[in-house]
Amino acid sequence: MSDLMSEGITIVEDLYKNREPVPEMKAIYFMAPTAKCVDALINDFKLKPKYRAAYVFFTDYCPDDIFDKMKKNCGKHIKVCKEINISFLPLEAQVFTCDNPEAFKKIYTPNSRDKDQTLEMIADQIVTLCATLEEYPGVRYKKDSDLNYGKKLAELVDNKLARHYDLDDNSKKKGKTQAQLLIVDRAMDPVSPILHELTYQAMAYDLIPIKDNTYEYKLKDGSKKEALLNEEDQLWVKLRHMHIAEVTGQIPKLVKEISASRGEKKQTDEKISVGALSQLMKKMPGFRKQMAQKTVHLCLAEDLMSHYQTNVEKLCKAEQDLAIGADAEGQKVKDPMRTLLPVLLHPHDTTDKIRAVLLYIFSLNGGYFSFLVMQRFGNI
Structure with missing residues (x-):
């Protein structure tokens, strides 16, 4: 603003x-x-x-x-x-969305009346993205899709791009650029959205109630604070796509670097806590903003690890076994129900149980039938 x-x-x-x-x-x-x-x-x-x-x-x-x-x-x-060509929502430097959460349901629900209209809308949005980037890409899609929605969308995008670039400002036709646009049908991989992802950003949005990119956390004194997780937070940008194990190792190192740069003598093997960060902030006024940022991510990383150790770790093992069809030692899962039952009997969240049931169904049937089942759970 x-x-x-x-x-x-x-x-x-x-x-x-x-x-x-x-x-x-x-x-x-x-x-x-x-x-x-x-x-x-x-x-x-x-x-x-x-x-x-x-x-x-x-x-x-x-x-x-x-x-x-x-x-x-x-x-x-x-x-x-x-x-102006900006009918899309940029989320990150290299990530955008069409901001149409109902598209999955409208396209894949049997007897939906909105399939063609939704595909047209998405195609228009993709064209505005290409125009913004000044790209006229070759359009590719997976040919053997049973439902052919990838092919339909690819044809729409290609035709709309041709019309858009028919004539440029100099009255010369714009030729294809070296860029390639890949259109992938969700039926190609229905499993990935069901699994618990263990990278920093994905875990945060899956396990923590983050609304409008705002994370609320508590300090040791009980006070509540809010932090905006966006492109302005350089630490968030650096860490968000790392595995949580890497993140928990990175944050203490960064804090120690700042501490060392101010002549603060701390043992390198000492565990950094929120309380220790608070003391450092009082001693280093010039670094308060940087330290506050790191406090946010230390709190967030600790919050995620608490969820992981309490609940998600066991879920992840069961999910991976069902998704891959083999356990961590490479032994084939002969009876997927034996993997599923402990999840259902445990007091896990209902949504987590539904995710496990979906993976169980996928492990038994696979292919097109699994994707039809996923259509019924489009809002999960």
Whole structure:
């Protein structure tokens, strides 16, 4: 928000909520090119205009019928109308999402009426990503998929890319770039989303109630604090894709490095605790921000390890045996039910038991049937 304010933007509001009119100010509308968004825009200028003027920026190509409706009803109030290619949500430097959690259900549920519409929407979003990166990639997909959704999406993306890059600004056709876009069908691997992942970020979001990327933790004095886990946290960026065993080894080393740089004499084999970090912070005012960041991740790592040792460790062993069909010594699991029963009899969380049951079904049947079962548990 501070970045927006530095550019002269004083308030950010939800398009769908009731807003107080500010007739002396201009409004920037950053929205998807949908009928719902355009109707909200039209309502703002229908009777008495809420703002002095509208500057409209669509996240994607605006269909002609929606554009014509907007032009007819509030065109005289619009000073700028542009389409920008950003119909996707970047989560990390190299990770994005289409932000459509219902897509799995809509595409794979039998007799769904939204399959084609959902595939079209995802294809449009992928094209805007490619356009943002200035890439015209070759599109590849897994050919032997039973359901052919990968093929359908690949064809849609390829056709939409061709239309988008038909002519560039210099009136010359843009050729294919060296990039390759791989479209993979979830039916290819239904097992991975069910397993408990043991990398730092995946464990945090699986085991800890993190909402809006905010982690709440307690200090030794009982006080509660919140930390935002995002790209601004350099330690989070460095550790998030490491195995938890690596993380628990990395954090104390980083703390000791800072301690050593300030002349603090600590034994190298001493276990770093939250209390010790608190004392270090009092002695090193210039390093408080860095130390606070490391306190967050020490707390988070300890929290995750507590969950792991209490509950997840035994679950992971059973899950791996069911997923691979062999135990840690490489011996084949002859009776998967003997692996599943201890999980069901233990007072594990219901969701964890369902995950184990799914893995058991996959181990017995495999292939297409397993994926049909997974469709019924799309929200897990």
